[in-house]
Amino acid sequence: MDMAHERDASSEEEVMAGDLRRGPWTVEEDLLLVNYIASHGEGRWNSLARSAGLKRTGKSCRLRWLNYLRPDLRRGNITPQEQLLILELHSRWGNRWSKIAQHLPGRTDNEIKNYWRTRVQKHAKQLKCDVNSQQFKDVMRYLWMPRLVERIQAAAGQQQQQGGADTPLSHGGCSDGLYESPELPAPDTSCWPAEYCSAAGGQMHGTPAPELSCTTAGSSSPSTDSGAGAQPSWPTQADGAEWFTTACDASSATGVAMRDTELAQPPCQAGETWTSESSLPGLSFPDLAVADFEIGGFDVDSFWTSMEDDLWCPTQAAV
Template sequence: MDVYKRGFISETSRNEEEMELRKGPWTEEEDSMLKAHVNIHGEGRWNAVARLSGLRRTGKSCRLRWLNYMRPEIKRGNISLEEQLLILELHSRWGNRWSKIAQHLPGRTDNEIKNYWRTRVQRQAKQLNCDVNSKQFKDAMRYVWIPRLVERIRASSESPSSQPSTTTKTTYNDCISNISSSQMSYANASGSVQVDPSLLPELSGTSSDSLDTQVSSVSDLTDCYNPQSLSNYLHKGLGLEKEGAATWGRDEEFQATEEHGNGLLVGGGESSMDTVWNEENVWFLQQQLRDGI
């Protein structure tokens, strides 16, 4: 109870007692009041909503609650692999333009995507001891995580048991096809997803030059999972200068991981909550980064 009392503030405007505004978590009662009002009067004019609905909230608060939580089309629950891929792609293209990114993920809010980015992606950057905006990290995403994610999507599409919802798939493909740039990712006829590296952020001259060649040659995504290819990605994409530093021993371990099907590439029996951002990926990259420096 106290939690709902916490955070009351007084409004600077006219009737201070009457206009005492609530802050903090919304109660069920408030939710239903807001819902009832919006159902009758529609969205918009949030200050009027706040006044007329009887809610002691600011218009901003009402708007936020409605848009981020109460809209009927809000999709709740775990972010699917396709959505994760889309987020990574769109973020690499647009940066922190959360609302713009959210427009391409129906049912997801900018807040949700922002939270996803901060909690999952930034955490991984932290574990790798690099800045999320660093070239190093972007390259890791571009040449390791995104291809892995693509592969997992493909793998899951081939094994119906671990298939994310069809709805989500359709959504992803629809989104991709709706994005104007022809450089954007696309879903091919077989339903698998390819990532066009050109949509990703501009890299520094040296590495992008070498990488364009490397990546454009990857017409078949399975190539991404050829250990030699991956090694090349890491050396060129992550700017690792010692070509021989990451030994095949590493890749063998990587392959062994695949064979165990415990999460890197094979969808297995994981929950959809599982992401590409698992510890093995982090470990693998840390090793590559360490060896390469």
């Protein structure tokens, strides 16, 4: 768009003229921005930047606030639950980072995008297949996600035994209550596809593999995202558990976190076990199982070994 170019060009001129700063933010700039927003609220970023006395573009201020300074941001590693959600939502919507982020309270689209590019794409690279290929999607759905569920369940059980002692589940921010609930001592996996759970119990082989992906990554349809641009009202950390179970609960009338009606589609009704019949009647599915994977001769075990670290030991320490 020409206008955009003109705008950017003018901004560039200002930068070149020394009127605008770019690069890493200083503590002083952060304080200016936070204090200004605290007293005047956010929005109108260009005028905000000027009024606050910041030599930054409105864009830069907005990004700094949304991605770093917002008080409701979650810090720390992406939890297994969040990984699971990201994988699932990406399989539906592709690179719609903002949309995906709307369903992960406190996480930014930038964070999720970075997670995808650094972790998920790394594994695709190891498999020597495209991250958008059906093979890799199958690996995610029938290997990675079930294993995530397995780990979540195992950690939850361990946590129960230890009376809530520190477990992998509470690393990286889970201890703030997200996904934890008094009524839900263990994550309620009843709304997850059955093959995740059966795989977790070592009975995955032979489990019918339902087709879940409705969209193709990277080819998401033109936006019908009515929520784009809207400021979501994030659930508080305290009701994070309710948020997660609600997100899985299509019958929930509370709508606490149902910011997108698309998520009110399957996985399935609350308390109902996922089956291909209950989700997409009439569709036939490939009878995939772990042992059936033959992707360029790659070894499932070694592949999974390479993934293990990403589950509990992300290389990036919590900030």
